[in-house]
Amino acid sequence: MAVEFEALRAGGDQEPRDEAHASVRDGEVRGLPGGNRWLGVLRTPLGWCAATLLLLVLLLAVFAPLLWSGRADAIDTGQILQGSSGRHWLGTDNLGRDIFYRLLVATRLSIALALLATALGVATGLVLGVAPALLGRRVGRTVTAVVNVAVAFPGLLLALFFAVVFGVGAKGAVLAIGFAMAPGFARLTQTLVASLSERDYVHAARVAGVGRLRILTRHVLPNVSDPLIVNATISAGGALLAFSGLSFLGLGVQAPSYDWGRLLGEGLNGIYTHPAAALAPGAAVVIAGLAFNLTGEAVAKAVGVPTASRSRAPRPAEMPAAPSATAVVPEADAAEVPGEQPVLSVEGLRVSFPGPHGPVTAVRGVGLNVGEGEAVGVVGESGSGKSLTALAVSRLVEHPGEVDADRIDFLGTSLLTEPSHSAVNRRLLGTSLAMVFQDPMTSFNPAMRVGRQLAEVAEQHFGAGRSEALSRAVERLRQVRMSAAARRAAQYPHELSGGMRQRAMIALALMGRPRLIVADEPTTALDVTVQRQVLRLLDTVRAGDGVALLLISHDIHVVAQTCDRILVMYAGRIVEELPSDRLFTTAQHPYTRALIAAVPHMETALDRPLTVIPGRPVTPDRTPAGCAFAARCPVAQDRCRVDDPRLESVEPGHRVACWYPQTGAGPADSLDGKAAFTGEEAELTAGRAEPIAARAEPLAGEGEQP
Numbered sequence: 001m002a003v004e005f006e007a008l009r010a011g012g013d014q015e016p017r018d019e020a021h022a023s024v025r026d027g028e029v030r031g032l033p034g035g036n037r038w039l040g041v042l043r044t045p046l047g048w049c050a051a052t053l054l055l056l057v058l059l060l061a062v063f064a065p066l067l068w069s070g071r072a073d074a075i076d077t078g079q080i081l082q083g084s085s086g087r088h089w090l091g092t093d094n095l096g097r098d099i100f101y102r103l104l105v106a107t108r109l110s111i112a113l114a115l116l117a118t119a120l121g122v123a124t125g126l127v128l129g130v131a132p133a134l135l136g137r138r139v140g141r142t143v144t145a146v147v148n149v150a151v152a153f154p155g156l157l158l159a160l161f162f163a164v165v166f167g168v169g170a171k172g173a174v175l176a177i178g179f180a181m182a183p184g185f186a187r188l189t190q191t192l193v194a195s196l197s198e199r200d201y202v203h204a205a206r207v208a209g210v211g212r213l214r215i216l217t218r219h220v221l222p223n224v225s226d227p228l229i230v231n232a233t234i235s236a237g238g239a240l241l242a243f244s245g246l247s248f249l250g251l252g253v254q255a256p257s258y259d260w261g262r263l264l265g266e267g268l269n270g271i272y273t274h275p276a277a278a279l280a281p282g283a284a285v286v287i288a289g290l291a292f293n294l295t296g297e298a299v300a301k302a303v304g305v306p307t308a309s310r311s312r313a314p315r316p317a318e319m320p321a322a323p324s325a326t327a328v329v330p331e332a333d334a335a336e337v338p339g340e341q342p343v344l345s346v347e348g349l350r351v352s353f354p355g356p357h358g359p360v361t362a363v364r365g366v367g368l369n370v371g372e373g374e375a376v377g378v379v380g381e382s383g384s385g386k387s388l389t390a391l392a393v394s395r396l397v398e399h400p401g402e403v404d405a406d407r408i409d410f411l412g413t414s415l416l417t418e419p420s421h422s423a424v425n426r427r428l429l430g431t432s433l434a435m436v437f438q439d440p441m442t443s444f445n446p447a448m449r450v451g452r453q454l455a456e457v458a459e460q461h462f463g464a465g466r467s468e469a470l471s472r473a474v475e476r477l478r479q480v481r482m483s484a485a486a487r488r489a490a491q492y493p494h495e496l497s498g499g500m501r502q503r504a505m506i507a508l509a510l511m512g513r514p515r516l517i518v519a520d521e522p523t524t525a526l527d528v529t530v531q532r533q534v535l536r537l538l539d540t541v542r543a544g545d546g547v548a549l550l551l552i553s554h555d556i557h558v559v560a561q562t563c564d565r566i567l568v569m570y571a572g573r574i575v576e577e578l579p580s581d582r583l584f585t586t587a588q589h590p591y592t593r594a595l596i597a598a599v600p601h602m603e604t605a606l607d608r609p610l611t612v613i614p615g616r617p618v619t620p621d622r623t624p625a626g627c628a629f630a631a632r633c634p635v636a637q638d639r640c641r642v643d644d645p646r647l648e649s650v651e652p653g654h655r656v657a658c659w660y661p662q663t664g665a666g667p668a669d670s671l672d673g674k675a676a677f678t679g680e681e682a683e684l685t686a687g688r689a690e691p692i693a694a695r696a697e698p699l700a701g702e703g704e705q706p
C-alpha cells in the first residue's frame with residue numbers, strides 16, 4: 001500500500017507532462033487514429049495481459065455473487081476447518097463454509113470498495129489540486145502548503161490515522177483510504193495545472209477575458225486528464241492492497257460481510273495446517289492489483305503518458321548562478337506619438353523575479369507608446385526582455401513575477417488601478433487587445449476544435465449564441481484567407497499546418513474588436529515563405545482595420561519590413577528607438593548597428609566568416625553597473641562602465657541611450673574595422689526596409705495544405 005501511495009506522490013513531483021502531451025499529439029500528427037493506438041497496445045504482451053486480467057476480475061466481481069453466494073454462505077458444521085480436498089478446493093472455515101466460493105464472491109466487495117476509495121481520492125485530490133488556480137493567491141498558497149504537508153506523511157500512516165478517525169468498518173476504511181490518497185492526486189493535479197497554465201493558449205484565453213473556472217474546465221483539465229486517468233488506474237491497485245490491509249487488521253470490512261482482506265485474516269489462523277486458506281486471498285489481491293497496475297501501464301502506453309516506471313528522474317529546478325546585481329537604471333519616458341492619444345502608453349515598466357539574493361529585475365524601466373494603427377517593432381537578442389515587456393502590458397506576468405510601472409494606459413484607461421485579473425481589465429483587454437504567440441501549436445488548446453476556440457471569444461464577450469459565435473468564427477477564418485474555412489473550423493489544431501494555425505491565431509485575435517495586436521515572435525516557428533504570408537496578413541489587418549501592432553522579434557529585418565517604428569532592447573532596457581525607414585542609415589547605438597551587421601543577406605560574401613556580436617548578452621542577475629552593453633561594445637570608454645546613459649532624443653522620433661552614439665551616413669561608417677563589425681554593414685542601405693504593404697503580391701493562403 002505504502003509503495004503505491006508513494007509512487008503517486010512521486011508522480012506529483014515529476015516534471016510537468018508536456019512531453020506526454022507532445023507525444024500524444026505527435027501520434028495524432030503522424031496520422032495514427034486513436035482506435036489504432038489502443039489496438040496496437042492490446043497486441044503487446046503488456047496490453048493483452050492487462051486486458052485479460054482486468055476482464056477476469058471484472059467478470060468475477062459482477063457474476064460471482066449472483067452465481068455462488070448461496071454456496072459461499074452455506075454453513076456445514078460437519079465440515080469445519082477442513083483442508084483442501086476435491087469437494088472444497090481451498091478447504092472450509094470455522095463454520096464449514098467453502099473458502100473457494102467465498103473467495104470468488106468476495107471479489108465484488110473487494111473491487112467495489114477499492115474503486116470507491118480511489119474515486120474519493122481522485123475527486124478530493126482534483127478539488128485540492130485545482131483550488132490554487134481558482135482561488136486567489138493567498139488561499140491558493142494555503143491550500144498548496146496543506147497539500148505539501150499532507151504529502152510529506154507516509155500514505156500508510158495517513159490511512160491508519162483516518163481509519164481511527166472515521167471508525168472501524170467498510171465506510172470508515174473507504175474514507176480513510178480515499179483521503180490518504182488525496183494529497184498525492186492533489187500534488188499531481190497542481191503540477192499538471194501549473195505546467196499548462198503557462199501555455200500560450202491559456203494565455204490567449206486569459207487575455208481574451210475567459211474566466212478562471214472556464215479556462216480550467218475547458219482548456220486545462222481536458223489536457224491533463226490522460227495522466228490523471230493513468231495514475232487513478234494504477235492507484236486503484238494500491239487502494240485494493242490498502243483495503244485488504246485494513247480488513248486484515250480488523251479495521252475494514254466487518255462480519256458478516258467479507259472481502260479478501262478479511263478472508264486472509266481468517267485463513268492466517270490456520271496457516272500451518274491449511275496454508276491454501278490464507279495464500280489464496282493473498283494471491284487474489286496480488287492478481288487484481290496487478291490487473292489495475294498493468295491496465296494503468298497499458299493506458300499510459302496508449303496515450304503516451306510517462307508513469308513512475310517509464311518516466312525520467314525530475315530535473316532540479318534551475319537556480320540563478322550568481323548574486324543579483326540589479327543595476328540602477330535611469331528612467332526613460334516613452335517617446336511622444338504624434339497626433340492622437342496612443343492606444344498603449346507605458347512608462348517606467350519594470351518586471352522582477354525573486355532571486356536568492358533579492359529581486360532580479362529583467363525589464364528595467366521600459367517606456368513605449370503605440371499609436372492608433374501604428375506598427376511598433378521590439379527587437380533584441382534572446383533574454384533582452386522583449387517577451388516580458390509584451391506579457392507585462394497584457395497583464396499576463398504570473399506570480400512570482402512582479403510588474404511595476406509608472407504608467408500602463410491602454411485606450412486611455414490605466415491598467416494599474418485594478419488587479420491584473422480584475423473584471424474591468426479582463427473586459428478591456430479581452431475585447432480590445434489580442435495576442436499572437438510564437439508557437440502556433442501551443443497557441444491552441446489541442447483538445448478543442450479550432451472553430452470552437454474562436455467562438456468562445458464571441459460567446460464570452462458579445463453574448464453570442466453557440467451557432468452565431470461559430471459562424472462568426474468561420475467568417476474570421478475566411479477573413480484571414482483560410483481555405484475551406486467551415487471545414488477548418490471543425491478540425492483540431494494538429495490537423496492544420498503551421499502557417500494555417502498562425503492564421504487561425506490571427507483570426508482568433510480578430511474575434512474581438514482589437515485595437516492592439518501584440519505579436520510575440522509570430523513567425524519564428526514558420527518557414528520563410530509562410531513567414532512572409534503571415535507578416536503580410538498582419539500588415540493587411542493593420543491597414544484594413546486600423547489595428548495597432550506591437551511586433552516582437554529577434555529578427556531586425558522582419559521588424560524593419562513590417563513596422564513604422566523600432567525599439568531596440570538590450571538587458572531589459574530600450575537602448576534605441578527610431579523610425580524603421582531610417583534604421584539602416586541612421587542607427588546610432590553600437591548594439592543596433594551590431595544587430596544589423598550580424599544579419600547575413602544576399603550580398604554577404606560567402607568566403608568570409610559571418611559577422612557576430614562578440615561576448616554574450618548579460619542575464620538579469622548579472623547586469624553590470626554602467627551601460628549593460630559596454631563589455632561587448634567596440635567603442636566603449638571608461639565612462640560607459642560606470643554610468644548608464646539615459647535614452648535621449650537625438651532628432652525627432654529618434655532616441656538613443658549611448659554616451660558615444662555613432663553618427664554617419666551608414667551604420668558601418670564609424671565602426672569599420674572594429675571587432676564587432678565588418679565592412680559589409682555599408683551594404684545595408686535604406687532600400688532594404690521596404691514596407692510589406694508596398695508589395696503587390698497577393699496573399700497565398702488558399703493553396704496551403706496541412
Ligand SMILES: Nc1ncnc2c1ncn2[C@@H]1O[C@H](COP(=O)(O)OP(=O)(O)OP(=O)(O)O)[C@@H](O)[C@H]1O
Nearest residue numbers: 353362381382383384385386387388389554619620
Ligand atoms: N518566470 C521567470 N523567472 C525568472 N526569470 C525570468 C522569467 N521569465 C523570464 N525571465 C528572464 O527575464 C529575461 C528576459 O526574458 P524574456 O523572455 O522577456 O526575453 P526575450 O527577449 O523575449 O527572449 P526570447 O527572444 O528568447 O524569448 C531573461 O533573462 C529570462 O531568463
